[in-house]
Amino acid sequence: MKPRSFDYVRVKSLAEAVIALARHGTEAKIIAGGQSLVPLLNMRMASPAILVDINALAELRGISLEGGSLRIGALVRQAEAEGSVEIAKHAPLIAKALPYIGHFAIRNRGTIGGSIALADPAAELPACLLALGGEVEIEGAKGARTVKADDFFKDLYETALGPGDVLIAIRIPVPSKDMRFGFSELARRHGDFAMAGLAACRDGKSARLAFFGVGSTPLRAKKAEAALAKGSLEEAVAVLDHDLDPPDDIHSSGKVKLHLAKTLLRRIAPELAA
Amino acid sequence: MSAHDISLTVNGEAVREAVEPRRTLVDFLREDLGLTGSHVGCEHGVCGACTVRVDGAVVRGCLVLAVQCDGARVETIEGVSDSGAIADLQNAFEKRNALQCGYCTPGMLLAAEELLAAGGTPGREKIREHISGNYCRCTGYEAIVDAIEAVVQARGGRK
Ligand SMILES: Cc1cc2nc3c(=O)[nH]c(=O)nc-3n(C[C@H](O)[C@H](O)[C@H](O)COP(=O)(O)OP(=O)(O)OC[C@H]3O[C@@H](n4cnc5c(N)ncnc54)[C@H](O)[C@@H]3O)c2cc1C
Numbered sequence: 001m002k003p004r005s006f007d008y009v010r011v012k013s014l015a016e017a018v019i020a021l022a023r024h025g026t027e028a029k030i031i032a033g034g035q036s037l038v039p040l041l042n043m044r045m046a047s048p049a050i051l052v053d054i055n056a057l058a059e060l061r062g063i064s065l066e067g068g069s070l071r072i073g074a075l076v077r078q079a080e081a082e083g084s085v086e087i088a089k090h091a092p093l094i095a096k097a098l099p100y101i102g103h104f105a106i107r108n109r110g111t112i113g114g115s116i117a118l119a120d121p122a123a124e125l126p127a128c129l130l131a132l133g134g135e136v137e138i139e140g141a142k143g144a145r146t147v148k149a150d151d152f153f154k155d156l157y158e159t160a161l162g163p164g165d166v167l168i169a170i171r172i173p174v175p176s177k178d179m180r181f182g183f184s185e186l187a188r189r190h191g192d193f194a195m196a197g198l199a200a201c202r203d204g205k206s207a208r209l210a211f212f213g214v215g216s217t218p219l220r221a222k223k224a225e226a227a228l229a230k231g232s233l234e235e236a237v238a239v240l241d242h243d244l245d246p247p248d249d250i251h252s253s254g255k256v257k258l259h260l261a262k263t264l265l266r267r268i269a270p271e272l273a274a
Numbered sequence: 275m276s277a278h279d280i281s282l283t284v285n286g287e288a289v290r291e292a293v294e295p296r297r298t299l300v301d302f303l304r305e306d307l308g309l310t311g312s313h314v315g316c317e318h319g320v321c322g323a324c325t326v327r328v329d330g331a332v333v334r335g336c337l338v339l340a341v342q343c344d345g346a347r348v349e350t351i352e353g354v355s356d357s358g359a360i361a362d363l364q365n366a367f368e369k370r371n372a373l374q375c376g377y378c379t380p381g382m383l384l385a386a387e388e389l390l391a392a393g394g395t396p397g398r399e400k401i402r403e404h405i406s407g408n409y410c411r412c413t414g415y416e417a418i419v420d421a422i423e424a425v426v427q428a429r430g431g432r433k
C-alpha cells in the first residue's frame with residue numbers, strides 16, 4: 001500500500017529538531033533509517049501529520065571512546081557499525097549481534113538509535129544494550145538527560161523516550177579484559193526477527209543475561225545470572241522457569257519459547273566460560 | 275500536503291522534481307521518471323524487488339522516501355546496465371538460467387554486485403547470505419548462486 005499524506009521537514013540542527021517536535025507533539029514522528037517506520041507508513045499502521053528527518057544531524061553521528069565508555073551516535077547505520085573497528089574491539093557483543101539484523105540492504109540504512117528507540121521486543125540491539133549495562137543519551141525540550149538501559153525499556157514499544165525526545169547516542173562501558181560475551185538467536189529464516197534470543201556477558205564475578213523475543217521488552221534473567229555467576233549452568237537453566245514467563249505469539253507457544261530460551265543459554269555457555 | 279522540490283542525480287543525470295513527501299523512491303523512479311526496471315513487490319522491505327543504490331549503498335527503494343533523496347546520487351538497474359559495469363554478471367545469469375520471469379532480477383543483480391564489489395572470493399554460503407533479502411519465486415535460487423559464483427571466480431577477487 002501507499003502511505004497517507006504527511007508533511008516533511010529535514011532539520012539542520014538538534015535545536016531545530018527539538019523545536020519541531022515540541023511544536024507538533026504526538027502528531028510528529030522522527031525518521032532515521034526508516035526501515036521500521038516506512039513499512040508502518042506504507043501499511044498505514046502509522047499516520048503521523050509530519051515527519052522530522054534527522055539524517056542531516058552531524059551531532060548524531062560517529063563512534064568514539066569517551067571516559068571509559070564507547071559512545072555510538074544514534075545515526076550510525078547498522079552496516080557502518082558492522083565494519084567498525086572500535087565496536088569490534090570495545091563492544092564485541094554488538095559486533096556479534098549485528099549480522100542477525102534483517103538483511104544487508106536493511107542494515108545499510110537502519111540506524112543504531114532507531115533500533116533502540118523502537119524497542120521491538122524481538123530486536124537484537126536493545127537486548128545487547130541491556131546485557132552490557134549501557135546508557136542512552138536523550139535530548140528533549142527540557143534539556144539533556146541520560147537513562148540507564150535497565151530503566152529505558154518500559155513496556156511493549158514503550159521506552160523512556162517521550163514524544164519530544166531525540167535519542168542522541170548510546171554509551172557502552174568499556175569491558176574489563178576477562179569479560180566474555182555470548183550471543184545467539186533462533187529465527188525461522190535468516191533475517192527474520194527472532195522467536196527467542198539471548199545476549200549475555202560474564203566476568204569472574206557476575207553475569208548479565210538479556211533475553212529477547214520472550215516478553216514485551218528485552219528481559220534480564222536475574223536468578224539465572226546469580227546461578228551462572230556461581231558457576232552452575234544447570235541451576236541457571238532450571239531457574240529460568242522463574243525468571244521468564246513468555247506469552248504465546250503467532251510463532252510459538254510460551255512453553256516452546258521457554259524451551260528455546262533454555263536451549264540458547266546452554267548453547268552460549270561455552271562462549272561465556274573463561 | 276505541499277510538494278517539495280528535490281534535486282538529485284539519477285544514473286548520472288541531474289534531475290529536479292517536485293514530490294509529495296509520501297512518494298517512495300521506487301514509485302518516484304517508476305512513475306515520475308519512467309524507470310521501470312526497479313520493481314515493486316511487498317512494499318514493506320521483505321522481498322528486495324525494489325533494490326536500488328543511494329549514495330553507493332544498496333537499499334530498499336520502497337523504504338526510502340523520494341523527498342529524503344534531495345542531493346543524493348541514485349543508481350538503478352538501467353544505469354548499471356547501460357554503463358556495462360555488470361555485463362559479466364548479466365551474461366552469467368543468462369547462461370545459467372538464473373532468471374525465469376525476471377521480476378526479482380534487477381534487485382538480485384544489484385545485491386550480487388554489492389557483494390562482488392567488496393572484493394575477495396565469497397563462497398556459496400556467503401553468497402546465499404548476501405542475497406537472503408531478495409526473494410525469487412521462480413528459480414529456486416540454485417542457478418542464481420551458480421551464476422554469482424561463476425563471476426566471483428572469473429573476477430578472481432578483483433574489485
Ligand atoms: C525486512 C526487515 C527485516 C528486519 N529485521 C530486523 C531484525 O531481524 N532485527 C531488528 O532489530 N530489526 C529488524 N528490522 C528493523 C531495522 O533494524 C530498523 O532499522 C530498526 O528497527 C529501526 O531503525 P531505523 O533507523 O530504520 O528507524 P526508523 O524506522 O527511522 O524509526 C523507528 C522508530 O524509532 C523512532 N526513532 C528513530 N530514531 C530516533 C531517534 N534518534 N530518537 C528518537 N526516536 C527515534 C522513529 O520515530 C520510529 O518510531 C527489519 C526491518 C525490515 C524492513
Ligand code: FES
Nearest residue numbers: 315316317322336
Ligand atoms: S517492494 Fe521493497 S522490499 Fe519488497
Ligand code: FES
Nearest residue numbers: 374378410411412
Ligand atoms: S525469476 Fe521470477 S521471481 Fe526470480
